Amino acid sequence: MSGRNFHHALKILEEVCIGCTHCMKACPTEALRIRQGKAQLMEDRCIDCGRCMEVCPVSAISIEQDDFEDIFKYAVRVALVPSVLIGQFPRHYAARKIYSGILEQGFTHVYEAEHGASLLIRQINQYLEQHADPRPVISSFCPAIVRLIQVRFPSLVENIILLKAPLDIAAISFKKELMERGYDEKEIGIFYVTPCAAKIAAIKSPVGELSSPITGVIKQDDIFNKVYTSFKKEEKSTCIVPEKEQLRAEEMGWSLTGGESRHINGRCLAIDGISNAIEFLEQIENGSVSNFEFIELRACDESCAGGILTTANRFLVSERLQERVLKYNADFKEGKIIDNKSIDRHTEYLVDHIALENIEPRSMMKLDDDMEAAMKKMDSIQKLLGYLPGIDCGACGAPSCKTLAEDIVQKRAKTSDCIFVQNALAVAPGKPDKAEKIWGINRFDKLVP
Amino acid sequence: MEFSYIIEGGDFSKAGSASSEVKKILKQLNLAPEKIKKIAVAMYEAEVNIVAHAYKGVMEGKIDAEKVFLRFRDEGPGIEDVDKAMQEGFSTASEEVRQMGFGAGMGLPNIRKNSDSLKVSSEVGKGTTVEITSYINN
Incomplete structure (x- = not known):
């Protein structure tokens, strides 16, 4: 390690x-x-x-999450919420009602995390215009995907676009807004309500930036349970409905599959689900997919609507968000939308603070830093694979025979950890081997040297 | 170290699987990411060439501290004019193959671009051998 x-x-x-x-x-x-x-x-x-x-x-x-009581260390307590949070609630609860419910938990402000998306879309398109290389550019939005590329596809790290995610942009912007309203930076606590684990890790140990603009993280299911319980008890809402800054259509749909690629110029693709992402990254690495400008990759099925901390069914969450987009578009046509976003006043400042530093590859696959040593280890692995049963049963404590072989050469495991090797050594000559009943005769002959 | 993989002609669903295996090996050997990327592109092209044109073939590889050497031998129609085949855009691929996204005539030029040395020898009616060398520390 x-x-x-x-x-x-x-x-x-x-x-x-x-x-x-x-x-x-x-x-x-x-x-x-x-x-x-x-x-x-x-x-x-x-x-x-x-x-x-x-x-x-x-x-x-x-x-793990930050202690909820931590929010009370700050005079200004901002809940930075992803739009998928709304999708957790039954449809008859309006966004305003839900945000009031969050305020009742002790926050002073609710701000939606996707407010940075419009600006980011413009910046990505501008980046693609200005940089012809490398292609395809890969989105940096999903932190699990960024880390996946770092450990499993180190040669594709340079394809990741070095721009922050909307939630970071939103946090920077709202903090600036509050400071301009006269609050001291030390008084402001911004807490992200996360639908996934990867965002927590990204905030606690950011990749490509020194520190995160976000103070702490609250799990989305915890907030949902608190707010929904209060709705069920029909507690009278004593809160003032949060000041209205509405997300734009492209921002509401940002965290759903296609939310990025739909707005990026040129040939783009949106892929969700970690195994789908791995399969496609393999192809990008082979150079077998060409002429793509931008690839959106999300680790969860149905993207953030399927985050591990979501309570409701991912397809229903996605449906509710899409309905919200349609409603916005209809309202927009009728001139009902007042597009007055504080983030637009900070565009210049945000553009200066949107870049990520370098993202480093950190291959988990290398057997040794020294190539000759790595080659020796690889030879040993090949030899071991000749002995191991190839069943990938996991009983040795490693996920496959191949990983056991790797663990053995890395001195993290022993050949005798394999239960089939143990069995083969234990069966007395001439006595029936009970394993043969299931696995067939002579299947494990190779186990005994 | 040495290795070899059989490549089936005509089976596009498996095209690239040998390259993927070798790519894993290169990652385990801790080659520089940009080196791996280039070799990956070169060997994938060579593998697809066999799938697209030959009946069957084999990819043989040898890696030492200095270089990665890959040889692709196939039994197939061979190439009539190797020099011509090295030109960008020259292709004899059928419409069917092109529709699958292969056969744009960038294969050999792309291999040359992504390797340190490329040797192609061919006998019409018998088969083709493509040898790719990439030096590790250059």
Whole structure:
């Protein structure tokens, strides 16, 4: 493991974990092992995508968040909310009602995280115009995808566009707005209500920037439960409805699949789901997809509507957001929309602060920094694969025979961790091998040297 | 280290699978990302050439501390005029193949662009051998 510390939002609750291997098998970066009967995370490989959490049968994987009481350390308490939050509520709850409910929890302001999207769309299009190379440009929006590229597709790191996500732009803008209204920077706490784990990791240990403009993170399901419970109890709303700054249509739909690509000039593609993303990144790396300007990649199915911390069904969330876009467009036609966004007053300042620093590749695949040593290790892996059964059962604590072989040469595991090797060594000569009943005769002959 | 992969002619659904395997090897050997990218493009083109034109072929590779050497041998129609085939845009691919996004006549020129040395030898009616060398530290 590398010496650098990566902040991960995903935590394994050891007392709950039953060591069942589900998470290990689902992990797209082979970041999990079973040790001493518990799942263990390899910190430098984890991209915080949350697939492990999704498949865990006993809820042993949790997402850490800041203590909710932390918000009260600040005089100005901003809830920075993603538009998918609205989609969690039944349709008869209007956005204003939901935002009032959030204010009742103790926030002083609610600001939607996608307010930065219009500006970002303009900046991406401008970037594409000004830079002919490299292609395709890959979106930096989904933090799990950025980390996936860093660890599994290091040669594509240079394709990632070095522009911040809308929520960061929105946070910078709203902080500036509040300061211009006379608040001291120290009084302002901006808390992002996150639909996923990857955003937490991105805020706590940002990639491509020194620090995040966001003060803390609250899990979306927690806020939803609090607000929805208060609705159910029919507590009288004592809050003033938040001041109205409406998202534009392209901003409302930004976090859905196609939300970026739809507004980018030239040939674009939108892909959601981590395995779909991996498959396509492989192709980009081969150079077998050409003539694309921009690729939008999102780790979750149905993008942020399918975030690991969403409560409602992802398709229903997506539907509600799309309805909101349609309603906006209809209202716009009738001249009902007053487009008065504070963010537009800060355009110049934001354009100066929108760039990300370099994103570094950090390959998890390399066997050794030294190539000759890596070659030796690879030879050993090939030899080991000749012995291992190729069943990928996971009983050794590694997700596949190949990863076990890699772990063995990296001295993280032993050949005898394989239960089939153990069995083959234990069966006395001339005695029936019970494993043959299931796996066939002679299947494991190769296990005994 | 050495390795070899069989490449089936005419099966586009598998085109690129040998290259993907080798790409994994290069990543494990910790080659520089920009080097891997170039080799990946070159070998993918060469692999697709076999799928598109030949009956069957084999990709043989040898990696040492200095270079990555890849040889693509196929049994196929061969190339009549190798010099012509090296020109950008020259293609003999059928309409069917072009519709799948292959056969734009950029194959060999693209391989040359992404490798340090390219050697093509061919015998009409027998087959073609493409040898690609990429130096690791240049």
